[in-house]
Amino acid sequence: MQRHPKAHVVLLTHNETSTGLTNPLRELARIAHSAERLVVVDGVSSISSIDIETDAWGVDVAVSGSQKGWMAPPGLALVSVSERAWAQQAKARSPRFYFDWKEAKTWADKGMTPFTPAVPVAFAMQEGLRMLEEEGLSNVYERHERLARASQAGLQALGFQLFAQEGYRSNTVTSAVPPPGLDVAALRDLLNTKYGVVIAGGQGKMTGKMVRVGHLGAVAEGDVVQVIWAIEQALEELDIAPADGRGVAAVTASVQGVPAAAH
Numbered sequence: 001m002q003r004h005p006k007a008h009v010v011l012l013t014h015n016e017t018s019t020g021l022t023n024p025l026r027e028l029a030r031i032a033h034s035a036e037r038l039v040v041v042d043g044v045s046s047i048s049s050i051d052i053e054t055d056a057w058g059v060d061v062a063v064s065g066s067q068k069g070w071m072a073p074p075g076l077a078l079v080s081v082s083e084r085a086w087a088q089q090a091k092a093r094s095p096r097f098y099f100d101w102k103e104a105k106t107w108a109d110k111g112m113t114p115f116t117p118a119v120p121v122a123f124a125m126q127e128g129l130r131m132l133e134e135e136g137l138s139n140v141y142e143r144h145e146r147l148a149r150a151s152q153a154g155l156q157a158l159g160f161q162l163f164a165q166e167g168y169r170s171n172t173v174t175s176a177v178p179p180p181g182l183d184v185a186a187l188r189d190l191l192n193t194k195y196g197v198v199i200a201g202g203q204g205k206m207t208g209k210m211v212r213v214g215h216l217g218a219v220a221e222g223d224v225v226q227v228i229w230a231i232e233q234a235l236e237e238l239d240i241a242p243a244d245g246r247g248v249a250a251v252t253a254s255v256q257g258v259p260a261a262a263h
Helices: 025-034 083-091 101-108 119-135 137-157 184-195 221-237 246-256
Strands: 009-013 038-042 061-065 077-081 173-177 211-214
Touching: 009 025, 025 038, 038 083, 077 083, 083 101, 119 137, 137 173, 137 211, 137 221, 137 246, 184 211, 184 221, 221 246
Parallel strands: 009 038, 038 061
Antiparallel strands: 061 077, 173 211
């Protein structure tokens, strides 16, 4: 901010899915807020799955999407706006029509939208919200944290190296560097075609150098076990490592909170 004194807005990404990294949002937002900047947060892959306190942390705008932790198809954007942000919006003179917050709020106060919404997605969102409320947000956050630890343990047991550093690893997606000799494209193709498991690869300069395993939304321990088991079988078929059950054992041990047996 010292290098850009004329900047009025600080844009932060809470959870970065291409690297499997979660930024220390509370600390970053506090610094920006104390410098009297508006804090705008990309929370698409974190909100409803990773704890965020917009008011307490000084987040002025937080944006999410229906397709992630809300467990609905894509098509709806969700925005939290502080009083400071509304004051700034009132002074904004940039051309806008569809993305006019004031117009959207005017209609929202009437229980309507200014344009035809994605009605089926709204019904899906309603069900997602019901599921979140039924489980309880604190339990949702704890489940995502638990599944992240289990995924990390399973991948490490199979010879993968976690990409993000300890303390910054995402609770919604785990990124890892493959063991030597593994063709990531071949692994992903085998997982998809034979085991019905879809994992992501790296992007940009990390293409072919990373795998990403998602555990976001309606995911349970059994899903993680299935993915790690399938990866272990695929590694044996690709002549990388034997399938001796070490991956599933590591996942199970992590979930149960006990040390995994050495292999």
